[in-house]
Amino acid sequence: MSIPAGQQAAAALLARLTGDDTPVETHISAVFIGPDRVLKLKKAVALGFLDFTALADREHFCRREYALNAAAAPGLYRGVHRLARGADGALALDADGPAEEWVLEMAPLQAPDFLDAIAGRGALDAALQDALADTVAALHAGLPPVAGWDSPGRLGAVLEGNVEAALAAGLPAPRIGAWAAAARGWLARLAPALAARAAAGAVRRCHGDLHLGNLVLWKGRPVPFDALEFDEVLATIDTGYDLAFLLADLDRRVGRAAANRVLNRYVARTGDAGLVAGLPLWLSLRDVIRAHCVHRVGQDGLPFLAAAEAALRPPPPRLVAVGGLQGTGKSHAARLWAPAMGAAPGALVLRSDEIRKRLHGVAPECRLPPEAYGAAASAAVRAALEAMAGQALRAGHSVIADATFLETEMRAGIAAVAASAGVPFQGLWLEAPLPLLRARVAARRGDASDAGLAVLEQSARRDPGPLDWRRMDASQPMPNEI
Structure with missing residues (x-):
């Protein structure tokens, strides 16, 4: 162990308490891992960007580490202990004598879980x-x-x-x-x-x-x-x-x-x-x-x-809009295409279903009541989608907009976002036989879309108006890139 000489007694105690005489070490700490507890010792070192040589500072940073981490994982961080001499003169955990060292206790973690x-x-x-x-x-x-x-x-x-x-x-x-x-x-x-x-x-x-x-x-x-x-x-x-x-x-x-x-x-x-x-x-x-x-x-x-x-050499941004009926696989296609599109780590995918859930304060997989799909709510979703797309495009990042885009006005609106940002626009219209779409919608589980078969049937009866977007056969596998 590369434990400073003045901390050898503390390290020996932690090894006995945990049964671990080969702690996991970094340049600033030694972590003793036992079957039911983990004890972390901060090394008394000065490395330029930190200085743990003073006992008071090691106490401070043990407590600071606990304060910063405990809330995110209740039970994982258990507390801070003082190492002191007991009545018998032996170094012990939380003894009554003056503190000679400080350690942080955590629950044991399994290596495969990192x-x-x-x-x-x-x-x-x-x-x-x-x-x-x-x-x-x-x-x-x-x-x-x-x-x-x-x-x-x-x-x-x-x-x-x-x-x-x-x-x-x-x-x-x-x-x-x-x-x-x-x-x-x-x-x-x-x-x-x-x-x-x-x-x-x-x-x-x-x-x-x-x-x-x-x-x-x-x-x-x-x-x-x-x-x-x-x-x-x-x-x-x-x-x-x-x-x-x-x-x-x-x-x-x-x-x-x-x-x-x-x-x-x-x-x-x-x-x-x-x-x-x-x-x-x-x-x-x-x-x-x-x-x-x-x-x-x-x-x-x-x-x-x-x-x-x-x-620092990102390709220029562009906007792709993916539309079509429910079940055509718009979101699957967007996820497939996004990683290879634009600046790292790929295009921002703005899905209308996810925006709607966020505007209502719920996770994407939570179902919303019918009133969340009224005209005013849908207008707010469209406005948010266009605003977020414009913000990202003006920042130089590519965007894939994922919505049904059944309305002529919504298709024109997303194209106008690209024009306003001065970036290329591509509209893609996915289509597949209705029986296949019914089967896909019926099989959905844990998806951000709340649309069921009734919504699909209603959408299928609507006339989307003139379409100048590129039509793609969604019954076949999508190309890996566009």
Whole structure:
């Protein structure tokens, strides 16, 4: 163990209490894992970006870690303990003597339940991806906004700090120089949008280290843990930047489709379509951080650097609208096409059914009463869809709009959004035989659409008017890209 000499007695006690004499170690902590408890010791080290050498600071950061994480996963974090001498002079947990060390107690976790392990065995499926996005959306919703934060300025400081770290790690200086110049250009262009997001409440004291290794299945659902506790400034960020670490990790470990699905589910739950403006720079920064971290320890950071460079060269945005009767597979097609379309991690999919659920304050799978489908409610859904699409397109991010688009006015409206944003537009009309659509609608389970067979029959009798969109046979497999 690389435990500082002054903490050897504490480490020996924790090993006896847990039966673990080979703790899991990082450069800042040692985690002793027992059958019914986990005890985490913060190492008395100073590493430039943190200083745990003082006992009082180790107590503070144990308590801070508990405070930051306990609410997200009740029962996972159990409390903070003092190590002190008892009447017999032996070091013990919560003895009456003066504190000699502080430790954090957690419940034991099973290694296969960590989300990086789940991803590694190919089991981070669509349902778990949706649950993951819901978890992050709920986490961010529960955090209070931070007022008066200079979001562009702080991000600039992060950028410059990572340029220095990348060079110190030995990454190629010409490439780092070119990346830094491009990133600074992005930051200058994004500064007004980042400042506006901060003023609107998007900056919060976030998790700060939100990758798959810091998420675990706990009581059947994914929960975050091990939030960054030692630097309040570093963890006070735009919620979109917090999400970007997870998206970058998903893209690498699982694939672009998983990152795209989590992005779209997060936006479906939060309505925050504006976060896509920052994604090129945020994703690039996250990849540069990975690049210099792994390069410093002798691994190859160049693939991460290549990803960081690519993120700053997104293709131009476009708008695709997918319409047709219920059961034609519009949402399936949108999810299929989105990952390969536009800037990383793919197009923003704006589904009218999900927007309707969010406007009524429920999860996508919750059913709504008939009055939620009245004319006024449907007009609000259309307005929200067009507003979110326009916001994302003007920010440079591609969009797929997913709705029936049975009305001529709605088709004209979504085309006008593209024209207003100055981006190419493509309308796709999916169609299939009515018996097949009936079978598909009847087989739906856990879907955002509340439309049943009666709604399908009613829609099928409607005349959609003149159609100048490209017709596609939805009874056949869709092409992988459009």
